[in-house]
Amino acid sequence: MKQKKFIVSAACVALLLIIGAIVSQPLLLKAVLAKYKSTDHFVILAADARIRYEEPAKESALVLKGVVDASRTQVERALKAQFKKPIAIYVCASQDSFNDYVFLSKNVKGAVYWGKLFLSPAAFFHDEKYLAEITTHELTHYLFYTHVGEKAHLERIPLWFREAIAVFVANGGAVYTNNQGVSDLITSEEKEAYLSGKVNVWFASTDPRDAVTKSGIANWLLYRVGALFVHYMHDSQPENFDKLIQSLLAGAELNVAVERSYGKNVALLREEFAQYLVEKT
Numbered sequence: 001m002k003q004k005k006f007i008v009s010a011a012c013v014a015l016l017l018i019i020g021a022i023v024s025q026p027l028l029l030k031a032v033l034a035k036y037k038s039t040d041h042f043v044i045l046a047a048d049a050r051i052r053y054e055e056p057a058k059e060s061a062l063v064l065k066g067v068v069d070a071s072r073t074q075v076e077r078a079l080k081a082q083f084k085k086p087i088a089i090y091v092c093a094s095q096d097s098f099n100d101y102v103f104l105s106k107n108v109k110g111a112v113y114w115g116k117l118f119l120s121p122a123a124f125f126h127d128e129k130y131l132a133e134i135t136t137h138e139l140t141h142y143l144f145y146t147h148v149g150e151k152a153h154l155e156r157i158p159l160w161f162r163e164a165i166a167v168f169v170a171n172g173g174a175v176y177t178n179n180q181g182v183s184d185l186i187t188s189e190e191k192e193a194y195l196s197g198k199v200n201v202w203f204a205s206t207d208p209r210d211a212v213t214k215s216g217i218a219n220w221l222l223y224r225v226g227a228l229f230v231h232y233m234h235d236s237q238p239e240n241f242d243k244l245i246q247s248l249l250a251g252a253e254l255n256v257a258v259e260r261s262y263g264k265n266v267a268l269l270r271e272e273f274a275q276y277l278v279e280k281t
Contacts, residue, residue: 071135072087
């Protein structure tokens with residue numbers, strides 16, 4: 001009997017410690033609440049079962065219907081891979097609702113969390129082209145998720161590459177540099193940020209909060225510089241780039257996949273990119 005009471009007491013203490021740890025860390029608490037927040041109230045769009053919306057957002061859902069197919073095609077064509085799970089996009093009726101599911105930022109327009117793709121009202125503030133770019137970006141994240149799962153996606157593929165490859169695809173993939181090289185498309189601000197080492201922390205970060213500014217919006221300079229490096233990786237060795245993507249989708253860690261595909265590591269490729277930018281100045 002004493003042993004049973006001890007076990008029960010120990011379990012209670014452990015539970016209290018876990019609760020205390022969660023409550024004392026607001027970010028962790030938000031993550032837990034977001035993960036288990038129900039999406040059952042989202043209505044499936046009759047015209048396209050891939051889209052779910054909160055009641056006031058039906059018009060946005062109908063607009064989204066017009067871009068989903070093109071975005072899906074662009075993702076699959078750029079990555080030369082197909083989605084392994086059905087697409088499901090959740091259109092939130094308010095920024096507050098979106099924030100409840102996407103707990104790391106207040107002002108981003110789209111995100112994939114817990115295997116679900118959410119869009120905020122801000123994604124619909126401009127024209128369909130703008131919406132398509134956001135949808136394509138997020139579907140890129142979602143395709144990786146359908147291949148390797150959330151845990152492996154976050155642990156094996158660094159933050160900078162996750163965002164860079166999504167921008168690469170949203171740019172149009174290889175098509176983006178058909179008529180101009182990366183050196184022609186990079187701005188002086190972006191080049192200076194890369195060559196000066198200003199963005200080095202981005203290539204080493206594991207903290208998703210680094211992807212957004214203090215005001216909560218996506219840090220576009222970091223996204224853009226990372227994406228241009230990925231464009232360079234593609235344009236310099238297209239066949240090896242395809243091997244890299246397939247290796248990542250098979251579950252390889254980025255550094256391992258790069259070594260297998262390019263025969264060198266990311267650091268060396270970054271040095272070569274810097275030299276390329278200097279020579280093209």
